[in-house]
Amino acid sequence: MSVSTAQRASWLRAVSLAQRIGSLALLIAIWQITAEALDSRMLPAASAVFIELARLCADGALPFNLGITLARVAAAFLVAMAVGTAIGIAMGRSRTLDALFDSWLVLLLNLPALVIIVLAYVWFGLTEAAAIGAVAVNKIPAVAVTLREGARALDRNYSQMAQSFHVGRWRTLRHVILPQLYPYLFAAARSGLALVWKIVLIVELLGRSNGVGFEIQLYFQQFDVTGILAYTIAFVAVIQLIEWVIFQPLERRAGRWRP
Amino acid sequence: MAAVTPALHADIRDKRYARARGAQSHIALAGLSLEIAAGELVALVGPSGCGKTTFLNIVAGLDRDYVGEVRLAARPDGCPARVGYVFQEPRLLPWRTVHENIALVLPPDRADAIVRDMLTAVGLAGAHDLYPPQLSVGMSRRVAIARAFAIEPDLLLMDEPFVSLDHDTVEQLRELLLKLWRARPTTVLFVTHDLREALMLADRLVLLSAPPAHVVGEVPVSLARSRRHSGPEIELLRDEVLRQHRELIGSAATSAPR
Numbered sequence: 001m002s003v004s005t006a007q008r009a010s011w012l013r014a015v016s017l018a019q020r021i022g023s024l025a026l027l028i029a030i031w032q033i034t035a036e037a038l039d040s041r042m043l044p045a046a047s048a049v050f051i052e053l054a055r056l057c058a059d060g061a062l063p064f065n066l067g068i069t070l071a072r073v074a075a076a077f078l079v080a081m082a083v084g085t086a087i088g089i090a091m092g093r094s095r096t097l098d099a100l101f102d103s104w105l106v107l108l109l110n111l112p113a114l115v116i117i118v119l120a121y122v123w124f125g126l127t128e129a130a131a132i133g134a135v136a137v138n139k140i141p142a143v144a145v146t147l148r149e150g151a152r153a154l155d156r157n158y159s160q161m162a163q164s165f166h167v168g169r170w171r172t173l174r175h176v177i178l179p180q181l182y183p184y185l186f187a188a189a190r191s192g193l194a195l196v197w198k199i200v201l202i203v204e205l206l207g208r209s210n211g212v213g214f215e216i217q218l219y220f221q222q223f224d225v226t227g228i229l230a231y232t233i234a235f236v237a238v239i240q241l242i243e244w245v246i247f248q249p250l251e252r253r254a255g256r257w258r259p
Numbered sequence: 260m261a262a263v264t265p266a267l268h269a270d271i272r273d274k275r276y277a278r279a280r281g282a283q284s285h286i287a288l289a290g291l292s293l294e295i296a297a298g299e300l301v302a303l304v305g306p307s308g309c310g311k312t313t314f315l316n317i318v319a320g321l322d323r324d325y326v327g328e329v330r331l332a333a334r335p336d337g338c339p340a341r342v343g344y345v346f347q348e349p350r351l352l353p354w355r356t357v358h359e360n361i362a363l364v365l366p367p368d369r370a371d372a373i374v375r376d377m378l379t380a381v382g383l384a385g386a387h388d389l390y391p392p393q394l395s396v397g398m399s400r401r402v403a404i405a406r407a408f409a410i411e412p413d414l415l416l417m418d419e420p421f422v423s424l425d426h427d428t429v430e431q432l433r434e435l436l437l438k439l440w441r442a443r444p445t446t447v448l449f450v451t452h453d454l455r456e457a458l459m460l461a462d463r464l465v466l467l468s469a470p471p472a473h474v475v476g477e478v479p480v481s482l483a484r485s486r487r488h489s490g491p492e493i494e495l496l497r498d499e500v501l502r503q504h505r506e507l508i509g510s511a512a513t514s515a516p517r
Contacts, residue, residue, distance in 0.1 A: 157350050161344070161350045163320075163321055164319045164321055164344040165343075165406075165410065166341075167364060175359070179352070179354040179355075256390075257353055257354045257356075257391075257392065259390075259392045
């Protein structure tokens with residue numbers, strides 16, 4: 001009897017999950033042993049960090065700051081995706097717009113994140129809007145470039161079909177255009193999230209009085225590596241959770257038609 | 260005969276494609292003029308690459324860059340004519356189910372019932388939830404034909420819809436097309452380079468020249484459709500058409516007898 005492909009797939013998934021857990025356990029073990037051998041304040045043991053993590057969760061500071069930072073990540077991410085997608089599609093569809101703004105895009109792509117953040121704070125004050133806007137502006141050009149590729153690759157045959165059958169603009173966008181852009185949207189969203197959450201921490205460090213970035217700055221001033229690592233672990237875990245709980249199911253759904 | 264408004268009046272005086280870097284433009288159509296009566300099934304026959312698809316795209320309103328005019332008779336209620344289009348490839352959205360593909364071209368409130376009717380009519384009642392990549396080529400064509408008929412078109416454009424299919428599938432699809440057309444009468448403009456196929460389906464053949472395409476002849480087909488099953492009668496008709504229109508030899512004539 002041969003094993004069904006579904007069984008085989010779930011078996012392979014289980015194996016790959018076990019490998020991941022094993023690999024992480026190995027990292028933590030090496031960390032623990034090294035820390036115990038060094039016995040230095042600069043590298044606390046894994047066990048100490050996890051105890052601190054539990055304490056911070058219990059007293060509410062970590063959930064509060066993590067929540068604020070995630071809200072900023074979400075806001076900046078959504079703004080960047082929406083604006084970047086609109087710009088990318090427009091430039092992919094219109095040669096004139098592309099010729100006009102391509103150099104702007106290149107310029108923005110090469111602008112250091114720190115410069116954008118500092119300028120945003122100088123020009124618009126130390127406000128929430130300036131913080132979120134600065135993060136979004138950092139991400140917009142990359143989204144636009146990706147979606148421009150997607151818009152250039154749109155299949156004209158499908159557009160002709162929609163046009164000849166008088167499928168309205170909105171339905172054409174939803175059923176004909178966007179599904180062709182999903183792979184590009186997912187690519188932009190993935191790299192977007194990875195970039196946005198890192199920049200949000202810098203924005204918080206430079207000009208906000210709460211959030212993970214701000215907390216890390218406080219720990220930095222006290223040279224409290226345990227606190228820094230506790231926050232880092234919590235944050236990385238949440239971001240990975242977003243990948244598993246939101247991105248991967250969405251992507252599976254969008255790709256379910258593939259044989 | 261009383262002057263009845265034709266379902267389609269097309270007079271394309273000039274259609275050309277620009278070539279890159281100022282080279283001489285390619286003239287696709289020149290003086291292609293055609294009228295089709297309501298309910299008529301007309302086959303447009305011409306050599307491959309003579310501009311037949313270009314002509315259909317103009318009639319469908321997809322291409323407005325031409326000199327000439329296209330008039331479609333309005334519906335009895337005064338609304339503009341509806342045009343159904345069966346493209347050379349099925350052009351189904353691979354990321355939407357068969358049902359959703361047809362529903363897309365229909366008003367949402369009535370879509371479900373119409374889709375069910377049409378899929379049953381083309382023999383795919385069980386295929387609603389399949390995605391196009393799961394369909395055979397023959398099934399995909401059926402869905403494309405169902406989609407075109409679903410909108411109750413006043414004019415149905417078909418662009419070599421049976422090209423590159425095996426003989427049995429083509430036979431079945433032709434039967435299906437005629438069955439649907441009898442049950443849902445409409446005006447059909449069927450493009451093909453296969454003279455035999457044209458003779459089996461059409462009320463009238465319109466023969467096109469090599470580019471720049473124009474009409475070089477018309478052949479009414481009076482033989483009853485029940486007697487057109489690729490028998491000797493079709494071969495006789497075909498020989499006669501080829502005798503009268505020697506310019507077709509070398510294009511349509513080269514397709515081997517089946």
